[in-house]
Amino acid sequence: MTNPRVKQLFEAAPAILPSLLQCDFGNLEREVRRLEDDGCQGLHLDVMDGVFVPNISYGMPIVDAIRKLTDLPLDVHLMIQDPGGYAQAFSDAGADLLTFHVEAVDEIAPVIDNVRSLNMGTGLVLNPGTAIDAVTPFLDQIDVVLVMSVDAGFGGQAFNPVAIDKLKALRAIKPDLILEIDGGVNLGTIGSCREAGADLFVVGSAIFRSSDYAAALDRLRAEVQRHDPHSS
Ligand SMILES: O=C(CO)[C@@H](O)[C@H](O)COP(=O)(O)O
Numbered sequence: 001m002t003n004p005r006v007k008q009l010f011e012a013a014p015a016i017l018p019s020l021l022q023c024d025f026g027n028l029e030r031e032v033r034r035l036e037d038d039g040c041q042g043l044h045l046d047v048m049d050g051v052f053v054p055n056i057s058y059g060m061p062i063v064d065a066i067r068k069l070t071d072l073p074l075d076v077h078l079m080i081q082d083p084g085g086y087a088q089a090f091s092d093a094g095a096d097l098l099t100f101h102v103e104a105v106d107e108i109a110p111v112i113d114n115v116r117s118l119n120m121g122t123g124l125v126l127n128p129g130t131a132i133d134a135v136t137p138f139l140d141q142i143d144v145v146l147v148m149s150v151d152a153g154f155g156g157q158a159f160n161p162v163a164i165d166k167l168k169a170l171r172a173i174k175p176d177l178i179l180e181i182d183g184g185v186n187l188g189t190i191g192s193c194r195e196a197g198a199d200l201f202v203v204g205s206a207i208f209r210s211s212d213y214a215a216a217l218d219r220l221r222a223e224v225q226r227h228d229p230h231s232s
């Protein structure tokens with residue numbers, strides 16, 4: 001992995017990545033500073049097109065605005081049709097790690113090649129109903145598998161435990177693969193994700209519905225540590 005910010009993010013793992021979907025966009029700079037001050041090691045940005053998922057969030061201009069506010073690694077989760085067609089635009093906007101849904105493309109390999117050629121980290125995303133077989137042929141060409149524990153499209157949904165078995169299966173197939181989990185991750189679910197092998201934990205509601213982000217992050221980090229499969 002040659003992208004230095006992605007390298008930095010992976011070295012920080014296990015790490016919590018706040019999903020900004022539910023942040024206060026009217027005070028974006030203040031939100032980003034708060035998360036930096038609270039010791040976050042990266043930010044997760046959810047891009048939705050209203051076609052691949054039934055919701056619209058934001059696109060390149062917001063990624064670009066956040067890039068100008070921070071040096072933190074930006075993990076851009078594309079929930080869009082034709083992700084390959086937008087890879088250059090998100091690279092230009094400042095994405096470091098670009099993940100796209102296997103359900104959104106017919107041919108996965110050329111899109112991986114496209115993202116890699118732009119020197120971004122590359123990740124494949126699986127919705128809860130998609131088997132891991134969709135990503136296993138590509139594990140040597142990518143940097144991350146993002147396992148969804150909700151159907152992509154909205155924050156604030158309940159965690160689907162089918163994700164736990166997928167994390168365990170992927171971890172068994174490739175012990176050094178970076179595994180990311182996204183959807184319904186909170187104090188009640190983050191520990192089992194860590195035990196199943198997750199390295200990167202995307203958290204939206206469990207941070208942004210709290211008035212004290214720092215305290216919420218500290219509690220989540222403590223739970224990750226308590227469930228670390230490497231500690232006795
Ligand atoms: O990708 C998505 C939703 O599609 C996520 O990144 C959510 O934004 C996470 O929010 P919570 O489930 O933690 O509320």
Ligand SMILES: [Co+2]
Nearest residue numbers: 046077182202
């Ligand atoms: Co996401």
